[in-house]
Amino acid sequence: MAQGDSQAVIDTRITCAADESIRTPQSTAIMPTARTKNRRAEKDRQGLAIPTTMKVAALDRFGPPSVLRLHRLPVPKPRPREVLIALHASGVGIWDASVRDGSWRPYQRVEFPLVPGTDGAGMVMAKGARVREFQIGDGVYAIDFSDPQGGFYAEYKVAGVQNIASVPQRLDPVEAGALPVPGVTGLQAIDDHLRLRHGQTVLIFGASGAVGTLAVQFAKRVRARVLGTASGRDATTLVRRLGADAVIDARSEEGIDKLHSLVPDGLDALLALAGGEALEQCIDWVRRGGRVAYPNGIEPEPRKRPGIRFLAYDGMPGPREFARLNRAVVEAELRVPIAAEFPLAQAAKAHQRLERGHVLGRIVLRIRVAKLSWD
Ligand SMILES: NC(=O)c1ccc[n+]([C@@H]2O[C@H](COP(=O)([O-])OP(=O)(O)OC[C@H]3O[C@@H](n4cnc5c(N)ncnc54)[C@H](OP(=O)(O)O)[C@@H]3O)[C@@H](O)[C@H]2O)c1
Numbered sequence: 335m336a337q338g339d340s341q342a343v344i345d346t347r348i349t350c351a352a353d354e355s356i357r358t359p360q361s362t363a364i365m366p367t368a369r370t371k372n373r374r375a376e377k378d379r380q381g382l383a384i385p386t387t388m389k390v391a392a393l394d395r396f397g398p399p400s401v402l403r404l405h406r407l408p409v410p411k412p413r414p415r416e417v418l419i420a421l422h423a424s425g426v427g428i429w430d431a432s433v434r435d436g437s438w439r440p441y442q443r444v445e446f447p448l449v450p451g452t453d454g455a456g457m458v459m460a461k462g463a464r465v466r467e468f469q470i471g472d473g474v475y476a477i478d479f480s481d482p483q484g485g486f487y488a489e490y491k492v493a494g495v496q497n498i499a500s501v502p503q504r505l506d507p508v509e510a511g512a513l514p515v516p517g518v519t520g521l522q523a524i525d526d527h528l529r530l531r532h533g534q535t536v537l538i539f540g541a542s543g544a545v546g547t548l549a550v551q552f553a554k555r556v557r558a559r560v561l562g563t564a565s566g567r568d569a570t571t572l573v574r575r576l577g578a579d580a581v582i583d584a585r586s587e588e589g590i591d592k593l594h595s596l597v598p599d600g601l602d603a604l605l606a607l608a609g610g611e612a613l614e615q616c617i618d619w620v621r622r623g624g625r626v627a628y629p630n631g632i633e634p635e636p637r638k639r640p641g642i643r644f645l646a647y648d649g650m651p652g653p654r655e656f657a658r659l660n661r662a663v664v665e666a667e668l669r670v671p672i673a674a675e676f677p678l679a680q681a682a683k684a685h686q687r688l689e690r691g692h693v694l695g696r697i698v699l700r701i702r703v704a705k706l707s708w709d
Contacts, residue, residue, distance in 0.1 A: 384418070384459055384490070385409060391487040391681030391699070392447035396436030399685035402487075404678070405447050410484060410492040414462040419474060419493060423511025423675075424454030424486035426684045426697040427544065429631060434685060441482040451486030453477045455501055455510035456702070465495055473501040477514045477651040487681050489701060499656030502663040509670040512544070512696040517659050519629050519649030520549035520605075524556065525658070527627035527645045528603040532557040535597055539616055540607030541578060542569035544696040545629070547671045549605055550576045555666040558603075561596060563589070563616070565692075572671060572694050584612040593619055600624065609634045617642070671695025 388409045393401040412418045430450045432438035455475035458468050468474060476493040478484070484492060501510040523545075524530050536553050540546045541562025553560045554577040562573040563584040570581045580596055583589040593616065600621030606613050606628035614637055617626055622641040630648050638644050662668070673695045676684040684697050 384420075388489040389678060390447070390449045390485075390489070391678050392449045393434060394446050396434065399434070399682045399689065402434065402450075402682040402685060407447070407449070407483070407488075409490045412460055412462040412465075412492050414464040416462050416492050416494050417458045417465055417468055417474070417498060418460040419454075419456040419476060419491045419498070420459045421454045421456035421486060421489060421491055421511070421701045422507035423456075423701060424451045424488075424699045425512050425515060425544075426676075426681075426688060426699060427452060427515055428688060428693075431685060431688055440479045443482070445482045448482050449485035449487055451488070451699075452479050453511070453514035454486035454491065454699075454701075455507055455513070456491070459490070467495050468498065468500075473507070473510065474498045475501055475510045475514045477518070487678065487699060489678070496653060497651050499653070499660060502660045504663065504668070505670065508672060508675065508698055508700060511700075512670050512672055512698050513548075513659075513663075514651070515649055516544040516548050516696060517663070518651060518655055520545045521552050521659055521662050522647065522649055522655070523549055523605045523627045523629070524552040525662075527647050528605060528625050530556050530558045530603055533559070534602040535559040535561065536603040536605065537593070537601050537616055537619075538562045538578070538605050538607070539584065539613055541573045541576075541581070542694050543607055544693070546605075546607050547572070547576055547695050548668065549607075550578050551666045551668055552662055554578075555662065561593070561601075563612075569692070569694055576669065576671075584616055590615050590619075603627070606632055606636055608632060609636060673697050675700045677701075 386409060387406045390405050390407050391402050392405045395401060433450045458470050458472045458474055476498040478493050478497050530536055530553055536558050538546050538549050541550050542564040550560055550562055550573060560578045561580045562578040564570045564573045564581050565583050565585055573581045582592045601619055602624050604620050604626045606626060609632045617636055620626060620642050625643045626636060627645045628636055630646055671694060673693045674687055674697050676699055678699050678701050681699060684699060688697055
């Protein structure tokens with residue numbers, strides 16, 4: 335963790351230096367029974383009436399991190415197939431910076447104040463008349479790219495049932511808030527686009543970031559040979575601890591030489607989580623008939639070559655996708671590295687941290703501390 339984060343972080347116990355940033359899933363050891371869980375949820379609900387307004391971190395104009403300020407907005411009401419979630423934690427993604435500065439506009443129409451945030455986790459507080467899949471008190475995570483005034487940098491978030499899922503038991507609320515977008519993006523690369531199999535060799539380019547740290551583990555789960563790129567001792571240690579068989583620094587000549595000696599016959603597959611000259615040198619080492627997958631957003635886009643399959647994709651949410659993710663979380667005994675936590679009021683600082691780069695795992699906004707908890 336870079337210097338200066340410590341002031342912004344609200345719980346140093348679980349937001350730690352890179353080589354300690356994997357938080358072991360203690361929750362499995364003290365997992366309550368369903369009945370205890372329900373009793374607790376009921377108690378939480380009784381103590382927490384839904385207010386009419388809520389705090390959000392939002393912007394009134396596009397610009398630098400400082401445009402993110404606390405605002406007050408009405409708490410949204412769920413429609414028939416939606417639930418209202420009291421958020422514990424929301425993910426801060428590198429793509430949120432593009433929403434904030436206006437360079438990426440995933441909405442049909444921009445409305446200010448604009449509330450960023452594409453994913454997070456919390457507890458169901460209310461539900462529409464036609465929701466059968468979830469109960470009040472359930473711990474859920476969600477993804478939503480579509481609502482400019484209803485992002486996840488907020489105390490409450492309404493989401494459609496298609497966009498939410500129950501939190502796997504091994505994850506605590508902060509990990510659950512960090513998981514959704516990197517989780518589906520990493521898993522779908524490994525299983526659907528690269529179709530990685532036992533014994534194949536994959537390079538995760540950008541293995542120490544939010545998607546990469548999870549993709550390494552999803553690839554190990556299918557018993558592939560996993561190489562990762564990372565720079566610096568902290569990132570290298572983290573990626574090794576997550577299970578990578580070898581780590582190279584692709585920005586150095588020695589790193590590329592090491593890749594050649596590790597995989598003399600070439601790579602079967604490569605997941606690109608950043609673009610540039612170092613990536614191109616690694617793609618040169620993908621064997622004929624091999625595959626390169628990259629989520630849209632990588633810049634510059636990888637240069638296509640004959641004999642290699644290039645697959646650009648978006649991480650897709652949905653009930654089926656979430657069910658697969660939840661299974662993979664268990665199979666991989668997934669650890670979700672948290673780079674830093676910030677309170678909602680310090681969303682601007684979270685973005686400053688994001689822009690400094692070298693983020694190991696994911697940055698999160700921690701919105702509620704302990705009151706709402708399913709573990
Ligand atoms: N379309 C979608 O559905 C979707 C979903 C999720 C993510 N994405 C995109 O996927 C990308 C990765 O997301 P993320 O959240 O994992 O980002 P991230 O946390 O910033 O991770 C990026 C990784 O790439 C490495 N990297 C950056 N520049 C590099 C370079 N020039 N050479 C070698 N390594 C480099 C970083 O390492 P260092 O720390 O050493 O720089 C880091 O490990 C982003 O472009 C994001 O927008 C798209």
